[in-house]
Every structure is written in C-alpha cells, then in structure tokens.
Amino acid sequence: MATAAPVPASADSGVDSGFGNVGVDIDGWVSDPATGDIGPLVPGTANTDPNEYKYELQCHLGGGDFDTPCLARQIECNNGPDGEEGIPVTWLSRPRGVPGAVWAHHSGPTCLYDARPEDLLPRIAADIQRQFESLPVNAGTVVAQPSPHTLRGAETNFYVEAVEQQFDVTMFGQQVHIVATPVQYTWNYGDGTIFGPQPSMGGPLPQDRWGEKTRTSHAYGTTGDFQVVLTTTFQGTYSVNAGPPLPIPGQGQFSAPPQTVSVWRSLTRNYADDCNVNPQGQGCPGVGATR
Structure with missing residues (x-):
C-alpha cells in the first residue's frame, strides 16, 4: 500500500504539496x-x-x-x-x-x-464537443399526416416534436451541466429526397386540411413503404461547477428512429348500383382494395 511522505502543512489549505493555494488561483x-x-x-x-x-x-x-x-x-x-x-x-x-x-x-x-480547477477548464473546453456528441440526446418524434397510410401524389405533412434537453456529466473530476437546444432539422423522406438542414420543425394541420402543401410536407411519386428519417441538429452550452454557461463551439447531430410511411394510390370509378344492391361490388366493405 502506498504511503504519503511527510509534507509541511500550509496555513491556508491544510497542506502545501503541490495541491495548496501557493501560486494557484483558488477562490475557495x-x-x-x-x-x-x-x-x-x-x-x-x-x-x-x-x-x-x-x-x-x-x-x-x-x-x-x-x-x-x-x-x-x-x-x-x-x-x-x-x-x-x-x-x-x-x-x-x-x-x-x-x-x-x-x-x-x-x-x-x-x-x-x-x-487547480483553472488548469482543467481548457481541458474541458477542448473535450466538450466530443462529450456533447456522445450524449443520449433525443432527436424528437416524427409525426406524419395522414399516417401510417398516405396517397401517391398528395402532400403528406411531416413535423417533429423536439425539446431542449439537459444533462449532468463528470469531466476530469468536475461537474459539467450541458444544455442541448434543437436548432435545425433534416428530413430524409426515404425515396431519395432530402430536405434540409433548415430551421422549421413543421407543425400539425387539422384533418380537414390534410393534403395541403407545408414547409416540411412531401409528395411521393410512387407507391410503396418508405423509411422516413429525421436528423436534428442541436446547439449546446455547458457550465462547470455551476459556473456561467459557455457555448459549445460545434453542433451535434442526432437521428430519430425511422418511421414507415405506406404510400397507396387512389382510383376513381363510377358504379350503377350501391353496396346494398351489389355487396360484392368494387369498393364495398370486404372487397379487396387496390394499392
């Protein structure tokens, strides 16, 4: 077991062993x-x-x-x-x-x-970006209108529900508080179309307005199942030991889990009778639909 060699005491810090106040700016x-x-x-x-x-x-x-x-x-x-x-x-x-x-x-x-906390501040500043990018930041929840099915050629409204998040981590033995704020969003609609990064998270539409073009909507040209992926860019600040907030120089990008959207096609037909007269007619309940 290691033992400490005798070290003369310091009236200010209790010991002057290179850890004392001598020559070091410690306010307390x-x-x-x-x-x-x-x-x-x-x-x-x-x-x-x-x-x-x-x-x-x-x-x-x-x-x-x-x-x-x-x-x-x-x-x-x-x-x-x-x-x-x-x-x-x-x-x-x-x-x-x-x-x-x-x-x-x-x-x-x-x-x-x-x-000597002042010796650690530059080390924290140099490593804060890597720490920021490794945090479990929630990119947000993707919402599609209509969902989970939409129509080919129609505008599908997408928006994200994302919030500011806070984390407490320990870096080099110091307590660091990090605040992550969403600032930009990139949409990959799954059909080769990418929109962003841009500052709008979009927003919901009332059901009677579904199909309208919005800032973040997308119209699919073909039918099929598509994986929609949202990537949210966060700006961060950090404070050391409850000190003033400082900006994190770079940004962190975090992706939400893919959401599947099924794109269908619609057909319009005219019929001479209704489903009461002909229950097996095209479009009647129980009769297979065409995708």
Missing part, C-alpha cells in the same frame, strides 16, 4: 448540496456556501508529524479521472465569516486529485 472550496463532496470554486463565480473548507492529509498530525499507524492503512489514491495519483485527505469546515470559529471535521478521508 464549496460543498455540493446533492452529494456533500467538496470541490474547488471556479474562479469568477459567487460563493454562496455558508461554510468555508480546507483539507489536511489523512494522517497529518500537524507541523511535520504524521501518525505512523495511520500511514499503514490510509486510503489509496492512484486511480484518478486520468489515471493520475492523488493525495488522501480529510476535509475540515467552519462557518464563514464567524470570528473565532473553530475548524471541525467535515468529511473524509477521500482522495484529492486536482486542486
């Missing part, structure tokens, strides 16, 4: 209200936590002294987010701004892998 530490974990305050953001925090090595007794039996059983910190080694620490807290407040044990022992 905050507690995650959901998990209780302590994390660095992103520079430039407001600190609303009523407590202030500092850390000490797990087995540190103060000054240059360490608890030798503790060193033999301290936790191992050799499997960080990027495989790096960390340090075993315990967290102390006290009320912020209260004169004479005493530091008390808050949590731990736990592993501290990086006490």
Whole structure:
C-alpha cells in the first residue's frame, strides 16, 4: 500500500504539496448540496456556501508529524479521472465569516486529485464537443399526416416534436451541466429526397386540411413503404461547477428512429348500383382494395 511522505502543512489549505493555494488561483472550496463532496470554486463565480473548507492529509498530525499507524492503512489514491495519483485527505469546515470559529471535521478521508480547477477548464473546453456528441440526446418524434397510410401524389405533412434537453456529466473530476437546444432539422423522406438542414420543425394541420402543401410536407411519386428519417441538429452550452454557461463551439447531430410511411394510390370509378344492391361490388366493405 502506498504511503504519503511527510509534507509541511500550509496555513491556508491544510497542506502545501503541490495541491495548496501557493501560486494557484483558488477562490475557495464549496460543498455540493446533492452529494456533500467538496470541490474547488471556479474562479469568477459567487460563493454562496455558508461554510468555508480546507483539507489536511489523512494522517497529518500537524507541523511535520504524521501518525505512523495511520500511514499503514490510509486510503489509496492512484486511480484518478486520468489515471493520475492523488493525495488522501480529510476535509475540515467552519462557518464563514464567524470570528473565532473553530475548524471541525467535515468529511473524509477521500482522495484529492486536482486542486487547480483553472488548469482543467481548457481541458474541458477542448473535450466538450466530443462529450456533447456522445450524449443520449433525443432527436424528437416524427409525426406524419395522414399516417401510417398516405396517397401517391398528395402532400403528406411531416413535423417533429423536439425539446431542449439537459444533462449532468463528470469531466476530469468536475461537474459539467450541458444544455442541448434543437436548432435545425433534416428530413430524409426515404425515396431519395432530402430536405434540409433548415430551421422549421413543421407543425400539425387539422384533418380537414390534410393534403395541403407545408414547409416540411412531401409528395411521393410512387407507391410503396418508405423509411422516413429525421436528423436534428442541436446547439449546446455547458457550465462547470455551476459556473456561467459557455457555448459549445460545434453542433451535434442526432437521428430519430425511422418511421414507415405506406404510400397507396387512389382510383376513381363510377358504379350503377350501391353496396346494398351489389355487396360484392368494387369498393364495398370486404372487397379487396387496390394499392
């Protein structure tokens, strides 16, 4: 089991081992209200936590002294987010701004892998596009009018029901909140016709207006079953540790599951009698239709 070598304590951070405040712009530490974990305050953001925090090595007794039996059983910190080694620490807290407040044990022992959040921001920014494109974003639901059958030569109205989505992920040990907003849509109607990318998601028509041409409608020239595929383009923003939202440089494209549309043809015939007189006449109930 790995053990920590004696490291002199720092009055500000609890330890000066390359993880302290010396030479590093850290505005403070905050507690995650959901998990209780302590994390660095992103520079430039407001600190609303009523407590202030500092850390000490797990087995540190103060000054240059360490608890030798503790060193033999301290936790191992050799499997960080990027495989790096960390340090075993315990967290102390006290009320912020209260004169004479005493530091008390808050949590731990736990592993501290990086006490320099500003070093991680460029790494998150460089990797955020890949992370964005790997999210399980729902491209939306495709609706066709009429459906599932439509007529050859008639306008079939297509539209999509898509919404903004939010995700919380961990990147390099930091909490990142991502918002994905649909901005463009591409329709592949399954017969070789592709429309988009364009900003209109379309919209529903009342049934008495089915067959009208709309921004996203399509008229099929042949009969058959066609797989309609929608691809939605999303624009994203991200924030690190509840910091301000930042734009994700690129866009993410996500496709909805294919929807089958059956295109039929219509025939018009005149008959001398009706189905009461001739139940087996063309077009009467129970008589096969022509597709």
